[in-house]
Amino acid sequence: MTxxxxxxxxxxxxxxxxxxxxxxxxxxxxxxxxxxxxxxEDDMDDSINEEIRNNFKLLKQKVTKMDFxxxxxxxxxxxxxxxxxxxxxxxxxxxxxxxxxxxDMFDHVNLEIDVPDVEIKTFKLKLYQVLLALLRNAxxxxxxxxxxxxxxxxxxxxxSLQIMDDGKHVDEDPEKWFRTFYSRSKKEEHIGIGLxxxxxxxxxxxxxxxxxxxxxxxxxxxNWPLN
Amino acid sequence: xxxxxxGQVINLLLVEDDEVDVMxxxxxxxxxxxxxxxxxxxxxxxxxxxxxxxxxxxxxxIILLDINMPKMxxxxxxxxxxxxxxxKSLTVFVMTTSNSDSDKINAYGLNVAGYIIxxxxxxxxxxTVKNLTEYWSLIEFS
Numbered sequence: 136m137t138x139x140x141x142x143x144x145x146x147x148x149x150x151x152x153x154x155x156x157x158x159x160x161x162x163x164x165x166x167x168x169x170x171x172x173x174x175x176e177d178d179m180d181d182s183i184n185e186e187i188r189n190n191f192k193l194l195k196q197k198v199t200k201m202d203f204x205x206x207x208x209x210x211x212x213x214x215x216x217x218x219x220x221x222x223x224x225x226x227x228x229x230x231x232x233x234x235x236x237x238x239d240m241f242d243h244v245n246l247e248i249d250v251p252d253v254e255i256k257t258f259k260l261k262l263y264q265v266l267l268a269l270l271r272n273a274x275x276x277x278x279x280x281x282x283x284x285x286x287x288x289x290x291x292x293x294x295s296l297q298i299m300d301d302g303k304h305v306d307e308d309p310e311k312w313f314r315t316f317y318s319r320s321k322k323e324e325h326i327g328i329g330l331x332x333x334x335x336x337x338x339x340x341x342x343x344x345x346x347x348x349x350x351x352x353x354x355x356x357x358n359w360p361l362n
Numbered sequence: 363x364x365x366x367x368x369g370q371v372i373n374l375l376l377v378e379d380d381e382v383d384v385m386x387x388x389x390x391x392x393x394x395x396x397x398x399x400x401x402x403x404x405x406x407x408x409x410x411x412x413x414x415x416x417x418x419x420x421x422x423x424i425i426l427l428d429i430n431m432p433k434m435x436x437x438x439x440x441x442x443x444x445x446x447x448x449x450k451s452l453t454v455f456v457m458t459t460s461n462s463d464s465d466k467i468n469a470y471g472l473n474v475a476g477y478i479i480x481x482x483x484x485x486x487x488x489x490t491v492k493n494l495t496e497y498w499s500l501i502e503f504s
């Protein structure tokens with residue numbers, strides 16, 4: 136092993152250890168806070184007035200949010216080492232599997248799939264995760280009924296995808312959406328990690344992604360190298 | 363309620379170093395009206411001592427095992443008992459916060475009956491324990 140490789144391996148080991156600390160050692164006290172909060176609430180039961188009840192609710196929401204954030208960080212750190220299997224599969228079939236999952240999540244999202252019925256060979260799990268995150272985003276970003284078109288072209292070296300919706304515009308720099316923990320939603324589970332993770336996965340395989348306003352709605356362009 | 367095997371109330375062993383997690387299990391048992399005797403060991407070394415002591419009778423039928431513990435962790439403990447003629451067939455459930463792939467692979471490689479990630483909320487943990495105890499009432503023990 137060259138000196139440079141050794142240095143790289145050392146850094147990687149350190150990083151993996153850091154991830155483990157974040158995912159386990161930092162989560163343990165958080166879980167304790169969560170449990171003890173629920174015990175206190177349980178033990179006090181009838182003697183709690185509405186204000187206290189509400190504070191308990193807030194406390195639990197914040198702890199839940201912190202837990203989601205830690206899980207998100209761990210996912211981010213694992214992009215390079217996870218889901219590395221390359222397999223051959225029908226991309227149209229994969230798109231329909233994603234569609235099914237998104238349709239189960241939202242009542243207001245209508246998905247139209249126009250994807251060639253061909254086999255491609257790539258990181259199947261990574262592609263699935265990216266498509267799911269991007270289509271989910273349309274559901275999360277819009278409250279009114281929205282139609283999303285997923286179109287794809289397959290060439291020998293590239294899978295290019297367009298996701299177009301007729302929903303709301305972005306009223307800020309869409310690059311912001313890729314920032315870690317940037318979220319406009321107040322819901323605990325929307326911690327602002329989905330698109331960050333998506334971008335990291337795409338960059339990890341040397342692809343590219345862009346989000347822009349379209350008439351109407353949003354246009355997401357994705358280039359996914361195949362080889 | 364007492365879970366029985368062959369008409370006999372079974373003993374459980376919890377191997378866990380975190381005091382809040384120990385209280386969590388005890389509380390969740392109480393919430394689910396589980397009255398089986400539960401012995402607690404703080405790490406793998408203590409658990410092995412307990413299992414190998416001649417006064418531990420009958421042996422616990424079910425072990426609930428944490429992974430990250432001082433002195434001897436869960437995986438090391440599993441490796442030890444699987445080598446031990448008297449203890450190798452014990453039913454072990456891993457209960458941990460570790461979501462690491464290597465911990466899961468190692469644990470199943472050492473024949474655990476299930477790998478459970480401790481949920482964040484106590485309410486969810488109570489229902490986890492409820493499901494587990496229903497499962498224990500269903501299965502036969504050796």
